[in-house]
Amino acid sequence: MGNREAAEIMNAPTNDKNMLKALAGEKQARPPFWFMRQAGRYLPEYRATRAEAGDFLSLCYNPELAVEVTLQPIRRYHMDAAILFSDILVIPDAMGQTLAYKEGEGPQLEPVRSSADLDRLETGRITEHLQPVFETLKGLRRELPPEVTLIGFAGAPWTVATYMVEGQGSRDFANAKSWAFSDEAGFARLINMLVEATTEYLLAQIEAGAEVIQIFDTWAGALSETEFNKWCIAPVKQIVANLRAKYPDIPVIGFPRGAGAGYANFAAQTGVNAVSLDTSVPLEWARDNVQTSCAVQGNLDPLLVVAGGEPMRREANRILETLGNGPFIFNLGHGFVPQTPPEHVEELSELIRNY
Numbered sequence: 001m002g003n004r005e006a007a008e009i010m011n012a013p014t015n016d017k018n019m020l021k022a023l024a025g026e027k028q029a030r031p032p033f034w035f036m037r038q039a040g041r042y043l044p045e046y047r048a049t050r051a052e053a054g055d056f057l058s059l060c061y062n063p064e065l066a067v068e069v070t071l072q073p074i075r076r077y078h079m080d081a082a083i084l085f086s087d088i089l090v091i092p093d094a095m096g097q098t099l100a101y102k103e104g105e106g107p108q109l110e111p112v113r114s115s116a117d118l119d120r121l122e123t124g125r126i127t128e129h130l131q132p133v134f135e136t137l138k139g140l141r142r143e144l145p146p147e148v149t150l151i152g153f154a155g156a157p158w159t160v161a162t163y164m165v166e167g168q169g170s171r172d173f174a175n176a177k178s179w180a181f182s183d184e185a186g187f188a189r190l191i192n193m194l195v196e197a198t199t200e201y202l203l204a205q206i207e208a209g210a211e212v213i214q215i216f217d218t219w220a221g222a223l224s225e226t227e228f229n230k231w232c233i234a235p236v237k238q239i240v241a242n243l244r245a246k247y248p249d250i251p252v253i254g255f256p257r258g259a260g261a262g263y264a265n266f267a268a269q270t271g272v273n274a275v276s277l278d279t280s281v282p283l284e285w286a287r288d289n290v291q292t293s294c295a296v297q298g299n300l301d302p303l304l305v306v307a308g309g310e311p312m313r314r315e316a317n318r319i320l321e322t323l324g325n326g327p328f329i330f331n332l333g334h335g336f337v338p339q340t341p342p343e344h345v346e347e348l349s350e351l352i353r354n355y
C-alpha cells in the first residue's frame, strides 16, 4: 500500500456502521433496518411524552422530549438508525405561515396561493427559528449507542408546497397543480424558496450531527412525467448538489413515494445514495432498474405489521431475499399507523436481525 492510500484510509470517516456501509453501496449478510414513523402513536410511551409536551409542535420544539421520543423505539427494538423526531412542516412554520395540528385532522395551514402571499413569507429566520431541532440532534449524538446512525430529514419542495398551498392534506392537489399549470413562474418561485430554505435547514442539521439525510417526497406520485421531472427530480437534485458542495460525503436517501417507473429516473438523476421504495414498487423490477444505480430501502406494507403473523413474515422474507443481494436497508413502504401492535414490531425486528 502506498503512503497516499494509507493516509486516505487513516483520514477516512469512521464508516463502520452498517447503515453507512449500505449507503456506500455495500451488500451485507444482515441488512440494516429502521422504520418510517418508528417513533409515534403506536407506542404508549410516545403518547405519554406527547401528553407531557402538550401538543405535537411543542413536542417537536422541545429538545429534551424530542430526544426522548426518538430514543423510545431504539430502546425497544435496537434499530440500526434513529430518525430525528420532528416534522416536514417546520419549514413553513419557520417561514411564518400559520400552522396547527388538529387532533384527528392532521395539519392545517393558512394557504399560500399567490405571489403576494409569497411576499409575506419570511426566509431570513429559518435557522434561528429551528434552533430547538439542532439541539435535539446534538442531544441525540450524545445519547445514541455508537453503532446507531442518526438520520436527519426534510420534506421535498413539492410535498411541502402541497401543504402550503392546499392548507391541509389533499386527495387531488387541485390548488397546487392549478397554480403550477397556470402560472409556472409563480409556482417555481415557491419551489425555489423551498430549495433554498431546505438546503439551509439540512446543512444546519448536518452541522448539528445528522449522519444521513432523508428527503420525503410523499406526494411525488400525484405528478405526471413532465411535472415529476420539474417539481420532484430537479429540486431534489439541486438540494443534493447544494449539500454535497459543503459536505461531499453526506449520504442522502430520497423517497419519491408513488413515482412508479419514475423511480428509475429519480435514482439515476438526483445523485442520492439510496431510494426508499414505497409499497407498490415490484421487488424484482426495483432490483433490476433501481438497485443498479444506488442502494434501495423498503418496502414492507405498514398494514402487514398491523396484521402480523405469517403474512407479515412471508412478505418480509420475500423482500430480504429479493433485495438482500445488493446494497439494501430494510424499511416499510410508508410509516407505521397508530393501530400497529408493538409486539408485531418486535417480531419483525427479530426476523430481520436473524436473517
Ligand code: CP3
Binding pocket: 035, 036, 037, 038, 039, 040, 041, 050, 056, 083, 084, 085, 086, 087, 088, 089, 101, 105, 106, 107, 153, 169, 216, 218, 335
Ligand atoms: O419516527 C419518525 O418517522 C420521525 C418523525 C416524523 C414525523 N413526521 C412525526 C409525526 C417524520 C419523518 C415525519 C415526516 C412527515 N410529516 C411526512 C413525510 C412522511 C410521510 O409520512 O409521508 C409528512 C407528509 C408529514 C406531515 C404530517 N405530519 C401529517 C400529514 C401529519 C398528520 C398525520 C398523522 O399521522 O397524524 C403529521 C403529524 C405527525 N408527524 C405525527 C408524527 C408522530 C402524529 C402527530 C401526533 O398526533 O402525535
